[in-house]
Amino acid sequence: MANPGINAGVGGGAKAPSPILDVRGATLQYKTPKHLVTATYKVDFDVYQSDRFVLLGPSGCGKSTLLKAVGGFMQPVEGTIRVRDRVVKAPGPDRMMVFQEFEQLMPWKTILQNVMFPMQATKRFDRGEIRDRALAVLDKVKLSKFIDVYPHMLSGGMKMRVAIARAMAMEPDILLMDEPFAALDALTRRKMQEELLSLWDQTRFTVLFVTHSIEEAIIVGSRILVLSPHPGRVRAELNAERFTHENVDMPEFGLLMKRIHGLLFEESEPVPEPETEAVA
Amino acid sequence: MNALAGDVTRAPVERKEFEVVPIDATGIGSIEKPLSLAERLADNDLLRKLAILVVLAVVWEAYARFLGNPLLFPTFSETIQTFWRELTSGVLLDRTGVSMQVLLIGYSLGLVLSAVFTTLAVSTRIGTDLLTTLTAMFNPLPAIALLPLALIWFGLGIPSLVFVIVHSVLWAVSLNTLSGFRSVPEVLRMTGRNYNLSGVRFVMKILMPAAFPAILAGLKIGWAFAWRTLIAAELVFGVSSRSGGLGWYIFESRAELETAQVFAGLLAVIVIGLLVESVIFRTIEARTLQRWGMQR
Numbered sequence A: 001m002a003n004p005g006i007n008a009g010v011g012g013g014a015k016a017p018s019p020i021l022d023v024r025g026a027t028l029q030y031k032t033p034k035h036l037v038t039a040t041y042k043v044d045f046d047v048y049q050s051d052r053f054v055l056l057g058p059s060g061c062g063k064s065t066l067l068k069a070v071g072g073f074m075q076p077v078e079g080t081i082r083v084r085d086r087v088v089k090a091p092g093p094d095r096m097m098v099f100q101e102f103e104q105l106m107p108w109k110t111i112l113q114n115v116m117f118p119m120q121a122t123k124r125f126d127r128g129e130i131r132d133r134a135l136a137v138l139d140k141v142k143l144s145k146f147i148d149v150y151p152h153m154l155s156g157g158m159k160m161r162v163a164i165a166r167a168m169a170m171e172p173d174i175l176l177m178d179e180p181f182a183a184l185d186a187l188t189r190r191k192m193q194e195e196l197l198s199l200w201d202q203t204r205f206t207v208l209f210v211t212h213s214i215e216e217a218i219i220v221g222s223r224i225l226v227l228s229p230h231p232g233r234v235r236a237e238l239n240a241e242r243f244t245h246e247n248v249d250m251p252e253f254g255l256l257m258k259r260i261h262g263l264l265f266e267e268s269e270p271v272p273e274p275e276t277e278a279v280a
Numbered sequence B: 001m002n003a004l005a006g007d008v009t010r011a012p013v014e015r016k017e018f019e020v021v022p023i024d025a026t027g028i029g030s031i032e033k034p035l036s037l038a039e040r041l042a043d044n045d046l047l048r049k050l051a052i053l054v055v056l057a058v059v060w061e062a063y064a065r066f067l068g069n070p071l072l073f074p075t076f077s078e079t080i081q082t083f084w085r086e087l088t089s090g091v092l093l094d095r096t097g098v099s100m101q102v103l104l105i106g107y108s109l110g111l112v113l114s115a116v117f118t119t120l121a122v123s124t125r126i127g128t129d130l131l132t133t134l135t136a137m138f139n140p141l142p143a144i145a146l147l148p149l150a151l152i153w154f155g156l157g158i159p160s161l162v163f164v165i166v167h168s169v170l171w172a173v174s175l176n177t178l179s180g181f182r183s184v185p186e187v188l189r190m191t192g193r194n195y196n197l198s199g200v201r202f203v204m205k206i207l208m209p210a211a212f213p214a215i216l217a218g219l220k221i222g223w224a225f226a227w228r229t230l231i232a233a234e235l236v237f238g239v240s241s242r243s244g245g246l247g248w249y250i251f252e253s254r255a256e257l258e259t260a261q262v263f264a265g266l267l268a269v270i271v272i273g274l275l276v277e278s279v280i281f282r283t284i285e286a287r288t289l290q291r292w293g294m295q296r
């Protein structure tokens, strides 16, 4: 169960648990010169403190778009997105994004400088403590040996660790990850999933994680939002707190996989929505 | 045929499976294959280029001797002698100094203007339209064609030269910089915006370094354009200024039929171009793009 309040000190109040992220009826659209593409339609969900909340859905169903909207890079045409009761209007360091692409690292900065950069740019932390914080978080992702090299000298998995470290060092309200491990090979991906979970065990951060791998969703996530094919609508919300790498072989794991598979790929409605509509 | 016919069983060669402990790899850091002297020499950029220059010089010398007309085509050795004489007497250095001064003023002014224009262009839509329109209009216009106009506006002197140099630098650098900015990966832009960077700070901290390969290419082209424009402008620049630059030196020498001096002047132009390219720009490249893995 997604149970808030594990990290008792963080909420800082005796209030009833209120969601960190509150998405209400969010419809997201792209306006291109020729078409109006509806990426998601009236999506609702809540993410609570220390959730590992996974957005799962077939390719093109609007997962990235939803994440971008939470990040503040686009506005819903209908509905609202709130983080800590404030409506999201623009990008900000309280919601740190981690992308799939390795290009997100700055090639002109060393690993250490990359991790320090957002802390310096946003002035969120005292100047004296930035370096130590960066070193500490790089130590957590086992990159202490590589602090002075440039990103192009790292392997894909290491680059991804830098990106995660950089985002975590900012201690955002919520970490937004868009298929962070999709560009990695299967072995590295598995290792990164384990590392992410062990990092989570240490600090219990809140993360919104996009993937289109059912297995990854079950292993990484504590709660899974299943989206329908394009345009993305809510199909189901499931709990997956119980499962990790250790119990991949358990029958329940297989059952959950099957269930999600069914949700994703069985025809649930006879008439699929048209892909695009002409601009009025 | 026989061999194929005999190959009835298509079973793979049978081999035993095995597992071993990997061999000891401590001390792997010291494995280094020493290169032979010839390999090291061939690996040296400067040396290879020098070799090309030597060949060119030999061809020049041979052809000039075959021609035997120093008024039309002095030999390489004569040119070098004259070059050395003019250099040590200080004349060439003086002239180069004058040219350089004007050049640096014009070049830096052009860069500053270009920075302003491109920053405007990436921050506002009207700025983009302005820059692309102006570039499309003025980039094809040879700077020298503006010289008559410059003479009318600024008279005979440094301001006119600076004007044409700025014109030749500004559009080339802006065009490159803007296209560099535009090809910065979307995730890098989003990352920058995620950190609340915007406006000038976004341009300085994200776009400029990310587009640095294109910017540096623009700087090089701008430099070459500026240098060419300056020499050409000085050549047609008239008589009044007594201490003209290199272009004027070449023009004077031609008037006095000192062909070897004309060649020495041209040589100076080339040497400076080479020095700037292979020392200044190479160093910048090695310190930035190559270290960052943005260029091989």
Ligand SMILES: Nc1ncnc2c1ncn2[C@@H]1O[C@H](COP(=O)(O)OP(=O)(O)OP(=O)(O)O)[C@@H](O)[C@H]1O
Residues within 6 Å of the ligand: A030, A031, A032, A037, A038, A039, A057, A058, A059, A060, A061, A062, A063, A064, A065, A066, A212, A230
């Ligand atoms: N910049 C854009 N302009 C127009 N349409 C877009 C744009 N980006 C995405 N779309 C459309 O929006 C829909 C959702 O795209 P999105 O990238 O969010 O999908 P996704 O769920 O992340 O898919 P994937 O799993 O393949 O990454 C798609 O139909 C896509 O064509």
Ligand SMILES: [Mg+2]
Residues within 6 Å of the ligand: A063, A064, A065, A178, A179
């Ligand atoms: Mg996506």
